[in-house]
Amino acid sequence: MPLPKLLGRAKPADPDHVGEPQLAPIEAAAEAGLTVVDWIDERTALSPGVRWLMFRKVPKGINWAYTLGSATLFAFLNQAVTGVFLAMYYRPDVAGGAYESIRNINDNVFLGQFVHGMHKWGASVMIILIFMHMGRVFFFGAYKYPRELTWIIGVVLLILTMAMGFTGYLLPFDQRSYWATIVGVNINNTGPFIGPYLGDFLRAGPEFGATTLSRFYAIHMLLIPGIMAALIGFHLYLVTKLGISAPPWVKAHEPEAVTEYVEV
Amino acid sequence: MNQAEKEQYLREYSLLKNEGKPFFPYAVAKDSMMAVIVMIVIMVLSLLFGAELGPKVNPTTTTYVPRPDWYFFFLFEVLRVMKNVPKFTPFATLGVPTLCMIMLFLLPLYDRNPERLITRRPIALAAGLATIACIAFLTYSGASTGSPNQVTLPPPSGLSASQRATFTAGEVVVGESGCLGCHVIGDNGNNGPGPPLTHVGEILRPGAIASTLRNPTAPMPSFKGLATQSPKKFENLVQFLSMLQ
Ligand code: HEM
Numbered sequence: 001m002p003l004p005k006l007l008g009r010a011k012p013a014d015p016d017h018v019g020e021p022q023l024a025p026i027e028a029a030a031e032a033g034l035t036v037v038d039w040i041d042e043r044t045a046l047s048p049g050v051r052w053l054m055f056r057k058v059p060k061g062i063n064w065a066y067t068l069g070s071a072t073l074f075a076f077l078n079q080a081v082t083g084v085f086l087a088m089y090y091r092p093d094v095a096g097g098a099y100e101s102i103r104n105i106n107d108n109v110f111l112g113q114f115v116h117g118m119h120k121w122g123a124s125v126m127i128i129l130i131f132m133h134m135g136r137v138f139f140f141g142a143y144k145y146p147r148e149l150t151w152i153i154g155v156v157l158l159i160l161t162m163a164m165g166f167t168g169y170l171l172p173f174d175q176r177s178y179w180a181t182i183v184g185v186n187i188n189n190t191g192p193f194i195g196p197y198l199g200d201f202l203r204a205g206p207e208f209g210a211t212t213l214s215r216f217y218a219i220h221m222l223l224i225p226g227i228m229a230a231l232i233g234f235h236l237y238l239v240t241k242l243g244i245s246a247p248p249w250v251k252a253h254e255p256e257a258v259t260e261y262v263e264v
Numbered sequence: 265m266n267q268a269e270k271e272q273y274l275r276e277y278s279l280l281k282n283e284g285k286p287f288f289p290y291a292v293a294k295d296s297m298m299a300v301i302v303m304i305v306i307m308v309l310s311l312l313f314g315a316e317l318g319p320k321v322n323p324t325t326t327t328y329v330p331r332p333d334w335y336f337f338f339l340f341e342v343l344r345v346m347k348n349v350p351k352f353t354p355f356a357t358l359g360v361p362t363l364c365m366i367m368l369f370l371l372p373l374y375d376r377n378p379e380r381l382i383t384r385r386p387i388a389l390a391a392g393l394a395t396i397a398c399i400a401f402l403t404y405s406g407a408s409t410g411s412p413n414q415v416t417l418p419p420p421s422g423l424s425a426s427q428r429a430t431f432t433a434g435e436v437v438v439g440e441s442g443c444l445g446c447h448v449i450g451d452n453g454n455n456g457p458g459p460p461l462t463h464v465g466e467i468l469r470p471g472a473i474a475s476t477l478r479n480p481t482a483p484m485p486s487f488k489g490l491a492t493q494s495p496k497k498f499e500n501l502v503q504f505l506s507m508l509q
Contacts, residue, residue, distance in 0.1 A: 053287070054286070054287055054288035054292075055286045055287065055288060056286070056287050057281050057282065057284040057285065057286055057287070058281075058284050058285060058286075058287050058290070058291050059277065059280040059281045059283070059284040060280050060283045060284045060285075061280075061284075062284070062285075062290075062291060064294065064298070066291070066294075067294050067295050067297075067298035068298075070295040070298065070299065071295075071298045071299065071301075071302050074298075074299040074302050074303070075302055075306070078302075078303070078306060099317070099320045099321065102317055103317060106314075106315060106317060113314050113315055114307075114310055114311065115310075116310075116314075116315040117309070117310030117311070117313065117314045117315040118306050118307060118310040119315075120310070120315045121306055121309035121310050121313065122306045123333075124309075124333070124334070124335065125302060125305060125306050125309070127335045129302070135392070135396070138371075138388070138392055139382045139389075139392060140380065140382070141379070141380030141381070141382065141385065141388075142380075143371060143372045143375075144265070144372060144375070144377075144378070144380060145265050145269075145270055145273060145372075145378075146270075146273075146274070147372075148372035148373065151371065151372050152369060152372070155365070155368050155369045156369075158368075159365065162335070162336075165333055165335060165336070166332075166336070169332065169333055172317055172318075173320070173321050174317050174318035174319060174320060174321060175318050175319050175320070175321055176318045176331060177318075177321075178321040179442060179485065180331055180332045180333075182485045183332075183483050183485055184332060184336070186482035186483040186484065186485060187339075187343060187482065187483045199482075243277065243281055244291075245277075245380075246277065246280040246281075246284075248380035248381040248382070249381055250280060251276075252276055252279035252280045252283060253279075253283075
């Protein structure tokens, strides 16, 4: 199946019309692009899926509050991209290394402080957006049947986002982050039942030691983001599968025909 | 929601969906505009505030304020408030937040009212607004509790000159070590999560104070590092505390 009409263009000139003027470079590029798309589509048959995804209907009355979820997603992507750049320079080394590598990012690396700042402030923005998104879903009653599971996955995402903030805070390894993290881990330790185990897991042992930092780093940049990416995928699958809820104040006009049909 | 209500909802929803617009380009346009706004906000924040780095970690001279990022302030405040009911500390610290999380988690399972319009869901409306107010208030009070790093307590009368010197030296160590983040001493510090230390010398002997500092009850951090790396400071700290009568 070819892609949506929008992208559809006249097919390349057939051999009968050799005498015709050559395609302008830009058109040739467009043709090449289409050929690639066709080639991939021939093998993957993705286009019906893509078309369903893009041209599925969203119900009447969708407003700006509905952009908060995708804005959260965008903030997450921002964290992923800036995080990769930070990881290129960061060294999770307690004995001199961690702090210095962040210093180096801030002071020497080209645009280093800017990217570091985007990662740092992006975290706050993401937290605000995720809470606003959750508020939208709550006040619109969008967590009700059939979207209960979407909500539950969302709460897990919320917890993981907070956990990202917590584990990331230690990484610059300055005074503030170190002591706040010690207290944070100690608070975890006092929790009922799993508290002490959680504390030991985070510290990589009973004491705050040399491996604690690399453990936090691994959790922060591999474990949690991996789980989050998978869960966001599932969240979005559910959102598209079930359809986005309509604002609760919007009512459908029951078409005559349907009402009659039902009453027969 | 019973079966009939579910079917009613799905039917109504499919009508609304049919009256709606395609995701592309309508929703995509709004989403992209929002993404651009988010990107600009993040960039502006980064340009304005950067990513400053504090002094390097130093486990011995702990000039620290146990201050998390702002979005954890409310948790820290819960801890401080709950500290006034000491019996329940373990449940207060993680327990109350955990309970709230579980309530949030299970929300769609116990809220089975088919009504979605918020103005017709008075309980949900009240609970939602109360939650927002609580978190806003706790964040605000967490943000506005200062970060005092200094004790200003006059040495008690009747001390010898050398005792007075120890007292002032200990005062400095307390200031450096961030005890005031969690304890009140005289007019300084936060009341909680730790107990006030203004008269700690009355209830604890120096030995007991020293062992508390080495092996404290969480969430208080251990000052074992200070004891091994600068015993003199540690000694002054202990002496200072035991003079608080
Ligand atoms: C990483 C975090 C998250 C991402 C990337 C995300 C993304 C999205 C997106 C793109 C949508 C589509 C509709 C919209 O934008 O409003 C959505 C819907 C939804 N989200 Fe999230 N979300 C996240 C966290 C959460 C949280 C914390 C909750 C609630 C606890 C939640 C519950 C829901 C529900 C119930 C829907 C369906 C709403 C409807 O159909 O109207 N999500 N999410």
